[in-house]
Amino acid sequence: MRGRIVGVKKTKILKFVLITHLLLFLTAILINILIIPNYPAFWFFAFSFLVGTYEVLKSRLFKLDSGFYLGSLLTLIGISGFIFLFTNTTEYVCEYLLTDFILASFLTYLVCGQKFHLVIMYSLFFALVFTLLFTFSYISLPIFIAILVSYLLLLIVIIIVNVFGRK
Secondary structure, three states: OOOEEOOEEHHHHHHHHHHHHHHHHHHHHHHHHHOOOOOOOHHHHHHHHHHHHHHHHHHHHHOOHHHHHHHHHHHHHHHHHHHHHHOOOHHHHHHHHHHHHHHHHHHHHHHHOOHHHHHHHHHHHHHHHHHHHHHOOOOOHHHHHHHHHHHHHHHHHHHHHHHHOOO
């Protein structure tokens, strides 16, 4: 039977995980209020992580590629949120988020085999490199904008050619 894993329906597994994640989220809210009130965004990253892991599980159970991308992205945002929240590196939020998108695209390429996500990963990787160069003052703002705009235009042209060139 395709709707069962070890004799248990996939929807029952998802309901159990949903209830478990809901209890974990309520625990995270209580921890945020009572123990660590100095980190007001803690609940958001806990929510992002828990919703992401739920989506990853759902996507693997029902073979949903878009759900896997969304789930891995939310999971990585939750993890990186905890990292930059507790290491006090909030000035690098942009770099963390770009890294999350890169890793989510790479994981989706590995698990689902979609080459489009590999192209997105490479594109975002170059954007991350130039963002890091700008963040650490190796390039100026006009150079940074010129490089990213030209790179974005090139990426758009490549995507349009690939989409309309498949006929």
